[in-house]
Each structure stands twice: as C-alpha cells, then as structure tokens.
Amino acid sequence: MSLNRYLRLPHAPDCACSVCWSRREMANPVPSPSTRCAQCRPASARPIRTLQMGRVGGVWKPLVSEWTVEPASICEKHTPPARPAKWWSVAYQDSTSAPSEQFPF
Numbered sequence: 001m002s003l004n005r006y007l008r009l010p011h012a013p014d015c016a017c018s019v020c021w022s023r024r025e026m027a028n029p030v031p032s033p034s035t036r037c038a039q040c041r042p043a044s045a046r047p048i049r050t051l052q053m054g055r056v057g058g059v060w061k062p063l064v065s066e067w068t069v070e071p072a073s074i075c076e077k078h079t080p081p082a083r084p085a086k087w088w089s090v091a092y093q094d095s096t097s098a099p100s101e102q103f104p105f
Contacts, residue, residue, distance in 0.1 A: 036074075036078060037075060037077065037078065039073075039075035040072075040073065040074050040075050040078055041070075041072060041073040042072055043069070043070060043071055043072040044069070044070045045067050045068070045069045045070070046067065046068060047062065047065035047066065047067050048065075048066050048067065048068045049065060049066045050062040050064075050065050051064040051065060051066060052064035
C-alpha cells in the first residue's frame, strides 16, 4: 500500500489521535469569555445627511455625508481589567551619570 493511500484511511470512531481530538473539540465550540453578551454594544457609525452626490459607474451615490458615531458600550463583566503597573521605571540621571544612594545602578 502506498503512503498516499495509507494517509487517507478513515480513523476509527473512537480514535484518540490529535487530529480526531481536534475535530471533536472544534465541533463543540465553547463561548469565549471575550464574546460579547446582549448588554455589550459595538461602536457604530451611520450617515445622517448626504452633502454631495455623484455618479459612480453610472449610478448616483453619496460622496460626502455627515455621520453620527455611537461609542461602544461594554458591560461590567466584559470590561477588561486595569493594566497592572509596569515593573520597570525610568530613572532620571543627569549628565554626570554617576551612581548615587537614590539610584545606585
């Protein structure tokens, strides 16, 4: 039997190989914690007034419009946590660059 024919053989229904396991896991997706709920609303923009029209490909289309923008609204559950303080800080050193008690490095 050639390698090509061997690779195309069907797997057993209870096969535990990584390919079959991945297929089973992908068939049952679990909602991600970052998936938005009904209370979350994405940002949106929509035109409210057309200011200039023009022919594009023989069809009249708006070229310039006034838009209204609605900011996103994210519920408390999906609001990302505040970023932790950075572990490093920038120390000011003047032109002497000599170590001191305050900055011994």
